[in-house]
Amino acid sequence: MSDLSIRLDGVSLCYRLAKQRIPSFKEYAIHFLRGSLAYEQLWALKDLDLTVVRGETLGIIGRNGAGKSTLLKVISRVLKPSKGTATINGRIAPILELGSGFDYELTGLENVYLNALLLGHTRKEIIAKMDEIVAFSGLGDFIRSPLRNYSSGMQARLGFSIATAWVPDILILDEVLAVGDATFTDRCEERLRSFRQAGATVLLVSHNTSAVVKNCTRCIWLDDGRMKADGKAEEIVRLYMREHGTEPVEHEGGRVPAAS
Numbered sequence: 001m002s003d004l005s006i007r008l009d010g011v012s013l014c015y016r017l018a019k020q021r022i023p024s025f026k027e028y029a030i031h032f033l034r035g036s037l038a039y040e041q042l043w044a045l046k047d048l049d050l051t052v053v054r055g056e057t058l059g060i061i062g063r064n065g066a067g068k069s070t071l072l073k074v075i076s077r078v079l080k081p082s083k084g085t086a087t088i089n090g091r092i093a094p095i096l097e098l099g100s101g102f103d104y105e106l107t108g109l110e111n112v113y114l115n116a117l118l119l120g121h122t123r124k125e126i127i128a129k130m131d132e133i134v135a136f137s138g139l140g141d142f143i144r145s146p147l148r149n150y151s152s153g154m155q156a157r158l159g160f161s162i163a164t165a166w167v168p169d170i171l172i173l174d175e176v177l178a179v180g181d182a183t184f185t186d187r188c189e190e191r192l193r194s195f196r197q198a199g200a201t202v203l204l205v206s207h208n209t210s211a212v213v214k215n216c217t218r219c220i221w222l223d224d225g226r227m228k229a230d231g232k233a234e235e236i237v238r239l240y241m242r243e244h245g246t247e248p249v250e251h252e253g254g255r256v257p258a259a260s
C-alpha cells in the first residue's frame, strides 16, 4: 500500500446558512417555488493543502469554529469539498462526535453491534472481538443498560473501544479523550502508541494541548478555516499558546503570568 494516507489539494468547504426561519414544509415549498429561498455562505475551510503519510499521529488545534471538525468530516467523506480534491487511502474509523453511530434506546452491547456494523465489520468479526471490546471499555454491568443512562465519559469509552478494536488505516478522534477519566485516557494513549507502531495514521482534534504534545508527532493549527502553521507538535502548540495567552510570557524584567 502507498505511504500516502491523506492528501488534500486546495480544499475549501462552504456551508449554506438559511437567512430566514421557515417553520413548515408548506412555507418552504412556497419559498422554493417563488425562488425566494435566501442563503448565506460560510466558508469553513479555505484552500487547504495537506499531506499525511502512513503512521503519522497528527494533532489539529485551533479556536472554536476554526474548522477542525469540518476538516475531519471532509477526510471521513461525510462532507464533499466545495472546491479542491481530497484523496484518502485506506479504511477509516471515525469518532466525529460523542454518540455518533449510537442508538440511545439500545443497550451498550446492542450498540457495539450497530456501531461496528456501521464501521464495516461483519457479525462474525464483531462476535470474535466482543469480549475484548467490553473489557477495554471498563463499563462492567452498564454494558447491559440502555445508552441513555450513560454519562458522556461512558459513551466515549464505548465509542473508542469499538473504533479501536480493529487497527484501522486511519483513526479519527474529535475531542474524544477530553471526557474520559485519567485511567481511561492512559489506556487510550497506550492504544494510540500501539497503533502508531502498527503503522496506522491517527488524527486527533483536541483543545487539550498537552495531550497533543504527548501523543502527536506533528500538529497543524487551523485559524478561520486556513492553515496557520504546520510542524512539530511541541513547536506549533508553543506558538498557539503564545498567541492565545495561555502560557506565561516573557516580559522585560522577568516572566509575568499571561492574562486569562
Ligand SMILES: Nc1ncnc2c1ncn2[C@@H]1O[C@H](COP(=O)(O)OP(=O)(O)OP(=O)(O)O)[C@@H](O)[C@H]1O
Binding pocket: 015, 016, 017, 042, 044, 062, 063, 064, 065, 066, 067, 068, 069, 070, 071
Ligand atoms: N452544519 C453546519 N452548518 C452550517 N455551518 C456550520 C455547520 N457546522 C459548522 N459550521 C460552521 O463552520 C465553522 C467551523 O465549524 P467547526 O465545527 O468545523 O469548528 P471547530 O474548529 O470544530 O470548533 P470547536 O472547537 O468548537 O469544535 C463555524 O463557523 C461553524 O459555525
Ligand SMILES: [Mg+2]
Binding pocket: 068, 069, 070, 174
Ligand atoms: Mg469541533
